[in-house]
Amino acid sequence: MKKATKKEILEIKEILISNYSDAVTELNYNNLYELLISVMLSAQCTDKRVNIITPKLFDKYPNVEKLSQANLDDVKELIKSCSFFNNKAVNLIKMATAVMENFEGEIPLDEKSLVTLAGVGQKTAHVVMIEYAGANLMAVDTHVFRVAHRLGISSAKTAILTEVELTKKFKTDLHILHQGMVLFGRYVCKAIKPECEEKCFLKEYCKSKGSFKVG
Template sequence: MRESLEAKRARARKIVRALKKAYPDAKIALDFETPLELLVATILAAQCTDERVNLVTPALFEKYRSARAWAAADLPTLEREIHSTGFFRAKARSITGMAKALVERHGGQVPPSREELVALPGVGLKTANVVLGNAFGEQAIAVDTHVFRVSQRLGLARSDDPDDVHDQLAQALPRGERTLVSHLLTTHGRRTCGARAPLCSACPVRTLCPWPSKTRLART
């Protein structure tokens, strides 16, 4: 029987309460001090761990202190500086292109607007929502690989498209806690609900999870 939206919202509230209790320290893992630093760090974090990005960004943030500095960066030099984060050529182009657009369109400032953020080169919905939720204090769902996986196992969303998952989560999750819930789902995905070896027997939301494989995994 298909779960109604009302029932899903009620179950989502229970899931959020349980995850809050299990992960009281859930927060963004990227280190940053300004919206621009978070925007750059989030671009670098694509297909890379936050831990690796945090090793690279201190020197970058010391060298490139403004959007104008990023826009004027020598591309081969920047590629070498971010090489360890992977996909360094594409990321370097995205960062310099994004910075040039900030200078040209927004006076070098990161705009607190989803529409304006996603119009920047290299910035998609997830990156925009990370910045809005963590640098500007808005309520925004950031669908990273962990949120994408965990939300579908929990039956809160059903889609192969991260943007569709975002829209479904926006319907199901408490409106005033969307940023926190993103951190809770990411933390749950990292610590318990892993891609290859989920710890179903230790899962704090096991009784609320409809994932068919959970019983088999809990017994192994």
Template sequence: MTKVQKTKEIKKRFLEHYGNAKTELKYKNIYELLVCVMLSAQCTDKRVNIVTPALFSKYPTPDLLAKADILEVKQLIKSISYFNTKANNLIRMANQVMENFGGKIPHTQEELKSLSGVGQKTANVVLIEYFEANYMAVDTHVFRTSHRLGLTKAKTALQTETDLSKAFKTDLSILHQAFVLFGRYTCKAVKPDCENCFVQEFCLSKSNFKPV
């Protein structure tokens, strides 16, 4: 089997197993989604979902978050990893949304990346989830599983994103979510569930690959 054939078969199986894959973050609108994704960096979706109801109850709009007391925001998200930095970024982001985008969360990758605390991965995840945009976003799960399957040898998340985008070309929004769920529940960093893996024959290594 050639590399192209292997990639095509892996893509087919992921789409079959995770055809309706969506984020496990709980949100009601694009503002809440952006906040959730910002909080989820180096943190589990489960933990974010525990914290956000109280946060959104107190700050349901960018306008209110922009005016928030930093200590109150920190208190609300203190169980989240790096909560000090994230609290600062949330308030800065909200102020930028008010000042630069008329209080509306922007809808393009470059505009989202102009916001404090929003890198390419965060921007792509928002666009993937909210608009089903044809983007790939690479978190630790996507990085680990794509390397185990030999889909890329890239050392960084951004280069891995480029490699996967070129390899798969279409259905990237579904594939992103699929690889996240696959890495979270099957191809885990420690003790992967190989017996129930639907792409086991393509696995090259059980190493816990991490971006540099």
């Protein structure tokens, strides 16, 4: 597959920013606590499903302190329709406990601290910082991975390496580009039956030539 040229990457960047300058996550949240939990739950689960789950969870456990004292079986029951709910329930309580013990009950907003929390890897930390603080970071989920490869911006085999390439090539406005690529991949450049003719405003840059198996 061909690689995008520097000129094409700049043009793709400008087009994505123009189309998604006001884009935000589709996860429903009111504060940093709710955002972090929603992002943790969204791993290998749809935002739509997470938004169905979280109201009851937040109602019963409205803050870090309450969640740190939660009953594991109760949390499992509340999030049981989420993928990998057993592990996620354990991590949610461990995360809250660590925030209480190590950060005086305040969720940290820097990557080094966030990744020390159970269930919070680099991607989760970046998504939280992008959404909550507008951090100039890139996070690569399945949608971003797919879009980056179809447009020839990255040929990396992993999400982490794709993130490195995107960060190096785009440099600035990464928070907008991340969210833009997520939404573009979710609704236009879909894994199955991408809407190339109907909706795509980047088709002239596409390097996939009709083969949509990447991502």
